[in-house]
Amino acid sequence: MNGIGLAVSTVIFALRPHPETGRPVLSIPLVRRTRAPFEGLWCLPGGWVDPAESLATSAGRTLVETTGVRPSYLEQLYTFGAPDRSPGDRVVSVVYWALVRPDQIGERPPSSKGPAFDAENVAWFVADSLGSPRGSDGLHLAFDHDAVVAYALWRLRTKVEYSxxxxxxxxxxxxxxxxxxxxxxxxxxxxxxxxxxxxxxxxxxxxxxxxxxxxxxxxxxxxxxxDTSAPLVDNGPLGELTPGEMS
Amino acid sequence: MNGIGLAVSTVIFALRPHPETGRPVLSIPLVRRTRAPFEGLWCLPGGWVDPAESLATSAGRTLVETTGVRPSYLEQLYTFGAPDRSPGDRVVSVVYWALVRPDQIGERPPSSKGPAFDAENVAWFVADSLGSPRGSDGLHLAFDHDAVVAYALWRLRTKVEYSxxxxxxxxxxxxxxxxxxxxxxxxxxxxxxxxxxxxxxxxxxxxxxxxxxxxxxxxxxxxxxxDTSAPLVDNGPLGELTPGEMS
The missing domain is CATH 1.10.10.10 (Winged helix-like DNA-binding domain superfamily/Winged helix DNA-binding domain)
Known part of the structure; x- marks a missing residue:
């Protein structure tokens, strides 16, 4: 134990019509913060890791709870842990990512148990309007989520060329x-x-x-x-672990 | 805060003479555990994240403290967080990896402040003798470090083909x-x-x-x-962050 909070966040990519041109563009759902720190700013969907859950399960659960989106597969992207990334207590975030098709985007959480997510504070953003370097013009997200989105975009664009x-x-x-x-x-x-x-x-x-x-x-x-002999994401020996983690 | 311990571990690869054939083989330094859980078993060098340190700094510090090895660059590999990976309290480990040349392998920590590491409980292992699937014959490591080593080996072998x-x-x-x-x-x-x-x-x-x-x-x-215009490891936008994290 070392007094560090462990969180998960998820970057979801979908192709959605551009609000002006109508052409399909890479889009990301964000959640508006309703409390400090960064109250009023947008951030990636996420939350605390539940000690009984695997990291991927926590990422999937917090994603559904906050946005209603439920992808079939989440891949771990990177763990962000700079000491100053969150004011106050130290928080380390394990970030997951996924691509979703329009039919995987629900309008509210499929479970009837929990409360419906707060639809007023969830919105899809055009990916290219996000990830601006710190200090530049453009929309800026809470915490270090500008850098997280920029890294996820780079990984997606690199991967689409060779996989x-x-x-x-x-x-x-x-x-x-x-x-x-x-x-x-x-x-x-x-x-x-x-x-x-x-x-x-x-x-x-x-x-x-x-x-x-x-x-x-x-x-x-x-x-x-x-060709189904070519896996969507080749994680080598981890590939067999991750689907189990998601169950 | 969610009562989860956050640790770092590091997989170091070096080419060292095979103990029998003398040919250079891929080798990994391990540390023998001197207390429960898994007392007497070998594991990857690592330790707790210090709340004031970046993750990479904690990984580098615990690596030097336990093995004397000080690579110039650590890359984040993956975060392992299955709920049952450690008996007792939940521990999530951010794993780093690096390649080192023989001249980067010190015999003891360069700092004269801390105690020298316990050389009796550090040894280099031939990589191919590690990473056996659970339940199979062969050397087994503490925690889930068999799976960690198998994943690191797969990543290294994949990367060496295209980078x-x-x-x-x-x-x-x-x-x-x-x-x-x-x-x-x-x-x-x-x-x-x-x-x-x-x-x-x-x-x-x-x-x-x-x-x-x-x-x-x-x-x-x-x-x-x-060709120095081709980076050793291309982390895209993260590339600029990591060297700073290491300082």
Whole structure:
């Protein structure tokens, strides 16, 4: 025991329509603080670790309690523990992250036991409006959550280039054009359709299902799925532990 | 505050001569526990987080205090927090890792203030003799440190294939043959010299210095260095935080 509070926070990424352009953009749910410190500022959903729960279970529980979002899988991102990150008592936060599809975004907690979350103090933010360096213009979050969001964005953008992580945003089958739109939204830039097709087809991570999009079009687009032998997130020996932790 | 103890542990990798074959093999220093729980078993060096220290500083301090090893850089690996990982009070451990060169392995703590570490209860172990799955034959460590070591080994072996991480084991300049020996020791398998040369020269991560190994040989081997524009470990926005944390 050393008098340090242990908390969890979660960065959730979803593709949602931009409030002005309507195009799908990378978005993150935040919670407005209703008490000190940082009262009135927005922060990542989270809370204290329950001594009886695994870290991932605490992260999932506090996420549902505060935002109603319940992803099927949380990956540990990083543990933030600078001594001055929270005023008063020392708090160390283990941060988790996940990608969610629109159908995983509930409107209130599925459990009828707890109180519904405070919907007035939860909102989705365009990811690119967050994570500004300290002291710069732009929206700033409570605690060190600007730095947490900046790191999560960097990890997501690095991973989407070399892994099957975009799968977290897609249904079980998808067209190449849908997959490209996910990559475009994550990377926040347009990609050349022909180059993109060559790269993903060459990567061996996706497989044509043999089916096409239904409809009367002359050349209906092919449907693809991810090669299930390539895991969404390869955690090596930890991979077997984490799903158990989540149960 | 939630009554959870926060600890740090560190996995240090070095290439050291195998006790039987004399060939350089991946090795890890461990500390023998001299009190309950798990008295007499070996475990990773570590200790409690000091509330006034950053996590990396606590990891570095406890590492020097217990083993005398002082690496120049520690990277955060993962936070282990299963509720049953330690008997009695709940303990969550933030695990750091580092690669060290032989010249970074001291024989006792550089500070003359603290007591010298207990050299009888510190030893280097061949990495491949560690990390056995629970219940299997082989050496087993205290707490969940078998799983921690298995994860660290997997991360190192994954990273050495696509990053400049082998640099952590080498001096500022090296021959291709020295670099290959590092990769062979990490991956624990022999590599074809011609293929290896083609791969690293094609990767753009190393640069010929224009110099050669001194000596009277007919064709003295060329010396290389890593391209310093490619960081040893790319932590994105976190990269700037970590060296400060270590000071």
């Amino acid at each position: 099957a992580i975009a799968q977290g945003f897609l249904g079980s089958t998808f067209t190449l054009s849908e997959l490209r739109q996910v990559h475009e939204a994550v990377l926040d830039r347009e990609l050349d359709p022909a180059n993109f097709r060559r790269q993903v087809e060459g990567s061996g991570t996706i497989v044509a299902t043999g089916e096409h999009v239904l409809g009367g079009r002359h050349r209906p687009p092919r449907l693809y799925r991810y | 400049a991480i082998a640099q952590g084991f080498l001096g500022s300049t090296f021959t291709l043959s020295e670099l290959r020996q590092v990769h062979e020791a990490v991956l624990d398998r022999e590599l074809d010299p011609a293929n290896f040369r083609r791969q690293v020269e094609g990767s753009g991560t190393i640069v010929a210095t224009g110099e050669h190994v001194l000596g009277g040989r007919h064709r003295p081997p060329r010396l290389y260095r890593y």
